Amino acid sequence: MNTSYNWIKAYVPGLDAGDREYADAMTLSGTKVESYSRLDKNLEKIVVGKVEKIERHPDADHLIICQVNVGDEVIQIVTGAPNVFEGAKVPVVLVGGRVAGGHDGGPLPEEGIKIKKGKLRGVESYGMMCSIEELGSSREYYPEAPENGIYIFPDNVEVGKDAVEALGLHDTVFEYEITSNRVDCFSLLGIAREAAATFRKDYVPPVVTETGNNEKASDFIKVRIDAPDLCSRFCARIVKNIKIAPSPEWMQRRLASAGIRPINNLVDITNYVMVEYGQPMHAYDWDQISNHEIIVRRAQDGDEFQTLDGQVRKLDHDMLMICDGEKEVGLAGIMGGENSKITDDVTTMLFEAACFDGTNVRLSAKRLGLRTDASSIFEKGLDPNNTELAINRACQLVEELGAGEVVGGMVDVYPHPWTSRRIAFRPDWINSFIGTDVDPETMKEYFKRLGLGFDEDAQEVIVPTFRQDLEQEADIAEEVARFFGYDNIPTTLPRGEATAGKLSFKQRIEAVARQVAEYSGFSQAMTYSFESPKVFDRLLLTEDAPEREAIRISNPLGEEFSIMRTVSLNGILTSLATNYNRRNKSVSLYEMGNIYIPRELPLTELPDERMQLTLGSYDSKYDFFAMKGVVEEFFDKIGLSGIKEYRVDTRRPYLHPGRQADIWYGGVKVGYLGELHPQVADNYGIGERTCIAVLDMPEIVPQATFDHKYMGIARFPASSRDISMVMKKSITAGEVESVIRGKGGKLLESCELFDIYEGKQIMSGFKSMAYNIVFRASDRTLEDREVNDIMEKILSALKEMGIELRA
Amino acid sequence: MIKDNLEKIRQDAVKKMMESETMEALNEIRVAYLGKKGELTNLLKSMKDVDPKDRPTVGKLVNEAREELEKHLSEAQARLAMEKRRLQLESEVIDVTLPAKKSVVGHPHPNRVALDEVERIFVGMGYEVVEGPEIEYDYYNFEALNIPANHPAKDEQDTFYITKDILLRTQTSPVQVRTMEKKKPPIRVISPGRVFRSDEVDATHSPSFHQIEGMVIDKGITFADLKGTLQQFAKEMFGEDTRVKFRPHHFPFTEPSAEMDVSCFKCGGKGCRFCKNEGWIEILGCGMVHPKVLRMSGIDPEIYSGFAFGIGLERIALLKYEIDDMRLLYENDIRFLRQF
Known part of the structure; x- marks a missing residue:
């Protein structure tokens, strides 16, 4: 989500924080600012100039010499731009000023480009007329700018004034990371409300006035919802006698600041309202709507539908469609149909502001491989009470811009209206939960700034439907924590019963x-x-x-x-x-x-x-x-x-x-x-x-065990015997040792292999192995006789395995 | 007569002993004077020729001479032994700047080094280290953590599924639920382990990585306790001067939720390339355990409260050791491992 600071300030008039201060404070109150950039970065000493006279350059065919009035003087500028004419008002960067980029629109240099007095083929030039690219923007957002040439202002711009101001570039664009629970903050007004609460300023949203002529929308269109589980509300209004034209500059500039390219008044109005209210809308050509009725229903498995981008899409039963009396006209919340899209010769238009099930939109868009601006907003799950505000705001703008004649009234199908929620207010619990001592009145003040109501009699917080994330007391506690300030909450360590820290x-x-x-x-x-x-x-x-x-x-x-x-x-x-x-x-x-x-x-x-x-x-x-x-x-x-x-x-x-x-x-x-x-x-x-x-x-x-018992250090001497044996190669040391251990009994202390040999003197297929065998008793010195007896047992067992003592 | 002889023998012997340069020579001198057939012994043998009345005196003189010679002998022996030792030491001088011979010990993985540090800190604060399965039920990984069906976080693009109900855990948080089902408060646990997300391998992503979950449940646990605990952790992990900052955030299983930043341990918070000029580095997510999660795990949120946090182990390791590419952690190149 990106917003222009000027646009936010339009609804929070008292806001006067600097860019950095704004970014830090918003981040600490929960609306994280990822980054921000000034649109007038490296734009210095740029004024509106008027080209008074143009002469050809004596020594260069592609250059002209212009006398440009910059308010308090007339300066000479040599340019190669093809599109300037006498009387044109243009942005002029004066000597010593700075522009953001080159005329090719390539990556902007960090320090911009400094403008000096120059000579072009022997003729002096005291500044530069600028293209929109040199001013750090593009034709994407200033569609009226020429493709290769100097930006030309409309005639009503005053000569000598700040050209950056005239272009609306004294602004900062903030980019936010909005968490998925704050659906309301995917709108400019949602962020403005947070900004107002953060800086304790008044929040002044647009005043949406009543619009429309004496006719009734319900005479133009009927709406029916067959799938109320997937569409909680559908609002429709009609605009006739449409006059398609470019939208005014202020609207174009605001859209540009949100990264949206201006197209024409109707498209711009829907986009503008989508940014402000977070409510996507759709416009249909009313004349293409059969029977002048809208039915919201599920598609049939296997149906095909051509979206307005010309692609044919395969539908299934879990996709929600907007249909007229005969056919599908839109993929609900994702994209409209080719068959009803607005063309330049539209005369009457149907405006839709509806609320669709977020999960369904998300899954449908995913199955279709068609994620649009609209679907990515709908999938967050919107507030159906916002649709009415949004569509009325759009109609107000249609009237303001003279884009058409708004028909009176609205067709509104809203089977199960959402109402506000109530959450018990227990300030003591909140304080004990977050570890603070905030005064209850202060808490109520936070709620008020956030647009939450309060019932003094019941001691309950009244949560409007745009705050679906507030469900219970812990959520209310978070609002208190946010505006008390996470950094003002004390730091303590858990008390209570001690626990033993350990590894398993x-x-x-x-x-x-x-x-x-x-x-x-x-x-x-x-x-x-x-x-x-x-x-x-x-x-x-x-x-x-x-x-x-x-x-x-x-x-x-x-x-x-x-x-x-x-x-x-x-x-x-x-x-x-x-x-x-x-x-x-x-x-x-x-x-x-x-x-x-x-x-x-x-x-x-x-x-x-x-x-x-x-x-x-x-x-x-x-x-x-x-x-x-x-x-x-x-x-x-x-x-x-x-x-x-x-x-x-x-x-x-x-x-x-x-x-x-x-x-x-x-x-x-x-x-x-x-x-x-x-x-x-x-x-x-x-x-x-x-x-x-x-x-x-x-x-x-x-x-395994870590238990370990001390074994007494031997007090009596050991008796040690070495034996050398010859055996088949296939007999393993393990087998030999298990015999020695088995027969050695309790008195055997150790048996260790100390030599193994194959080769000369040993028959092929045989090997020789030599062991050192140690006996010891813990309570006495062993007698030779005892050891000899054991050795005899060992040797005879080995013999049974075909193992011979080596001579 | 004998006396003169004695004196001469004594003087000769002492002189020879003092001048002797080898043990062998000294030994010959000893045999020549003090041996069975040595001069002094011979002199004693000639005592029978001495006037009996002088014998005691002469005997005494001879014995004195013998003692003196023996004393000189042992002195000479000591002198020669010392000399021999000196020569030996002199010949054994080494160049101490030659390279060290290190015993070949292996090295722990940097993840492990970081984890040992985290475990040490929390075990010291009374936390038990517990574990949970890496292949997990959907219920524990999502539902019991207040992430209902169809939540975008459950999207296939993030989660590896085995069946509809069984998946590779995407976080260590399911261990919170498993722990609460098994233990009664007071609970203080951390749970390190492997987690999986469907991210392609690159310098900052890996489909398999590690988290350390932490959780405390008891009567009267507050958000302030969460702050204090994690501040103490940050100071021990990153240095006593470390400052922390808590920013509101959102996790489905905690409320209120926060992300914690620590002051950049490279520049101390002034801003540098390492912290992208922010002065702060994001370290972990945390919050008060959501009442719904407590209730689902059989703990009454009216009686108990608690906090939980999750730390990315690789994130800590990469930051702490300034490793610029996550792929290094799974290649296991010995030249990399040897540095830890």
Whole structure:
């Protein structure tokens, strides 16, 4: 929403704040000024001049020498402009003055252009006559300006006067951000009312007088609403003997300040009223309305309709149409029809000011792909009581401008009139709600300035229909807060019962995970939750892989963001690839983010959101075992000190078939780790060995604990044995260790692999492994005999597996 | 006779010890004089030739000489050890301006750094950190927040839908409702999390970003409390000199509503390129929880009141660390992450 400051001042006569002061105060009272610009920026020493004499330039065919009367003197100006003539009144910038732009209408230089005395082909020139572009505007808003040439004033402009004033450019245009609840402020009068309340000045809206001849509109037109749910009110008036002409300058200037191009008196009047009252109107050629009746009804599915822009539109049953006795003549609230549009030879016109359901207009406009100035206002949901004011104001302007003869009376169909609302006034509650001590009389004063009524007997605020946003006491409290001033409200801290600030257990475990990852050299990545279904192919998942059962977004930004991830790897792998492509060496990243597992498809309840810690690295330091080390470090930190199992029974296609494992803890699968399958690395474009680990936090958190018990420092010596064994390559360290642990019993303190060897001296297909096994009792020194017994059990169990002690 | 010998041995030995330059040489001297076959030992062995009546005197002299030599020996040893240490240190001088060897630790994401800061501030003020689902029911994301069906904010252009009733949450505000349904006042919570809006990726937009919701519900909570709380937050987050400004605004789920600006932390409010010459930077939206929202969540607005606020995490991170392109946050280039 843009408004001219002069136009606002026309209805708030006492307003005298400067531009900045106005912008700041309006913003603080809730009408946010986004920006503002002075229309006379860089326009200095520009007066109305009259061309008295024109001579040809002796040395240049395209130049002329003009003697221009600028009031107190006659000056000589040389110009190349083709359109000046003797007697023409023109804007003249004097020597030392400034204009806003060049004659080509290009972007305006910040400092404007300074005008100096000059010589053109040997003839002196003491200033410049200006085109509308040089004055910082355009033919868009000054349609009477010539296409290439000097702006010519009408003859009644006084020579020597301020030309900027004569053009109406001593003004500032403010751009506001109006919130969706303040429908009334999408109008100049709404903003003027707020401005008056903000600056405590009187609000003086236009006085709409009675208009019309002795005839009756109801003899010209009948109106019927068949869809009262979508059209709450329809007001119609008639104007005959129409005389189409340009509208007066003052109206053109005001429209231009709102960014609207002047066309002719009728169009300009409807636009002018739309800006002032926020009520879009439509004009039909009355002679084209069959039976001279209007019916407001829903369209039929599949109907077609040609809008006045010439396009044929497909309709459906949820679109509201304005129809005459035979046909559709307008898309309600969106655009009129080609068949009834106003042409230059119109003689009688039907004015419509109606109120349509905002949601319906919005959805219809969207389905049609036709959002117009009118529809974008209607969709906010207008006040039906505004239609009457607006149409009468329009008719008043028709009479004022002599644009036609207004027929008396109005046809008004308004099945369920809206009435004002009442809200209890409890000043104590308001003060306790906003934390102030505002006097009740002061509150009532605010209400009055906002145009709200007050019932002293009932102690109730009476809310007129243009303030649909005021529904209850909290809304009234906001009005008090706004005009008391948000910045005047004290600052306090909540009192009352203390609460303990804390992170949840899950959040604390996640924090440890992040810490361990970072201390281990992994940096935190954040990637999108949605991705392309092509990810599954990139990860070599088979067609029937359960991971492909993903949640689809029904209106995604594109295929590449269309499904909610069911595997966490893609984000990290994509980020690693980005780094690899940018030649960043040895990168390690992690992410803590959700995957989304549907319980069924299509979704009928919320999916299972599972937080995943995903680690990925193409740093050669991070091979499988280093990655395993990070995982176990994390487990140790969160009290998962029991046995971690690494199982190789599930084959994940995206991982190296011989270098992957599922991680099990406490009898549940808690994640997986491995080296990326070289084909997957190729698919992502990562040219180095890449290792990943993924931990499924919902399985880990319930097993984690920060409880920690001190274990006494051993007081008795340990007894240590080293064994070296030969076995088939297929036997895993995990299997060997589980035998040692199983047979070692309570006295086993630790068993650690210290050598693994294949090659010379070992039969092919076999390997040698050496373990250091430590026994200790907490209450005594172990005797050799005890340790030997245990070792014997271990060795015989190992033997059963085909494992031989190495000589 | 013996006495003269003794004196000579003593003098020779002391001189040699004081002149010795290596531990090895010193050791040889020790063996030569004090060893089993050393001169002093030999001298003692010749005691049998001394007149028995002189033996105590001579014995005493020999022992004194021995003690003296041992003292000199240990002094010489100390001197040589010191010298050796000195040489070692001298040879080990390093150039301290050579580059540092940093341990390779990873770095948190800037969003996380900012979030840690926000969490620290509010946890300190007694707020609990809670979470809610990212895929959410339409009811919690809109309806229960006083955004009825057909509200323009629900337009498809803003919201990613899964089904008619299930969507990707567009804000963290649904956690307000979920919290009120679960907990009884007094409630003080913040809820950080991922939210989604149908915006194309560019320097200032991302279809996925983060918000931090905050809410306090108790008896007698006022708009002044909201102001005070957020002012304290701003001072802790952006510096003690930070000033705040509350502007009226509109959100369907709060009334009165406001936007909070903070004085530009770059120029202190004088106006600069960073704050577009405004002197102020918009930071968050807030307001008193709408009575309709309280009622829908089972809390009686006649007894309780509360405030809520929503902070854009990326906005804070971008401003605080002067990051000029939001896309950097999701590319995860290590050269970017390393700076946090």
